[in-house]
Amino acid sequence: MRKFNITVNGTAYEVEVEEIGGAPVFAAAPVAAPVAAPVAAAPAAPKAAPAPAAAPKATAPAGAEAVNAPMPGTVLDIKVSAGQSVKKGDILLILEAMKMENEIMAPRDGVVASVAATKGASVNTGDLLVSLN
Numbered sequence: 001m002r003k004f005n006i007t008v009n010g011t012a013y014e015v016e017v018e019e020i021g022g023a024p025v026f027a028a029a030p031v032a033a034p035v036a037a038p039v040a041a042a043p044a045a046p047k048a049a050p051a052p053a054a055a056p057k058a059t060a061p062a063g064a065e066a067v068n069a070p071m072p073g074t075v076l077d078i079k080v081s082a083g084q085s086v087k088k089g090d091i092l093l094i095l096e097a098m099k100m101e102n103e104i105m106a107p108r109d110g111v112v113a114s115v116a117a118t119k120g121a122s123v124n125t126g127d128l129l130v131s132l133n
Contacts, residue, residue, distance in 0.1 A: 064113040064131040067104065069123040073097030078119055080130065084112045092130045093117060104129060 004015045076094040080086060086106040095102045110132035117129045 064133050065107065065110070066128050067092060067107065067130040067132065069095065069117075069125055069127045069129055070104070071095070071097045071102070072124045073102070073122070075117045075119055075121045075123060075129075076101060078115060078117060080112045080115065082112050082114050086110060086112060086132070095123070095129075106132065108132065 001016050001018045004017065006013045006015055073095045074097075076096045078093045079091045080093070086092070086109065088106055088108050090106045091103045092106055092112075093104050095104055113131040113133045115130050117123060117127075123129065
């Protein structure tokens with residue numbers, strides 16, 4: 001068991017961490033908060049607007065093979081366009097993840113049916129990038 005002191009937004013916490021079979025367990029208990037001078041009551045903050053609903057995930061057209069993001073990252077460059085012929089191993093796009101540029105390659109010969117990703121977009125693992133016919 002290891003103990004750590006962590007401060008979040010001015011509140012100090014003493015945290016004990018124990019590793020069990022590769023799955024860490026965290027237990028946090030607030031520690032005495034710093035004492036501040038009395039302040040006049042501030043007006044209540046306005047309620048935050050509800051988060052927008054997530055956009056539906058793009059899917060490959062019927063009969064097309066989906067090329068999905070293998071990891072979360074940012075699309076740096078798109079090397080193909082719809083209707084373009086590609087060979088197995090051709091670079092479809094460049095995906096940046098953890099400061100590394102990853103070349104996403106065509107898994108087979110085919111024709112690009114659609115490009116779902118846009119340059120500069122953030123993608124999650126499994127998001128559709130390109131579909132091949």
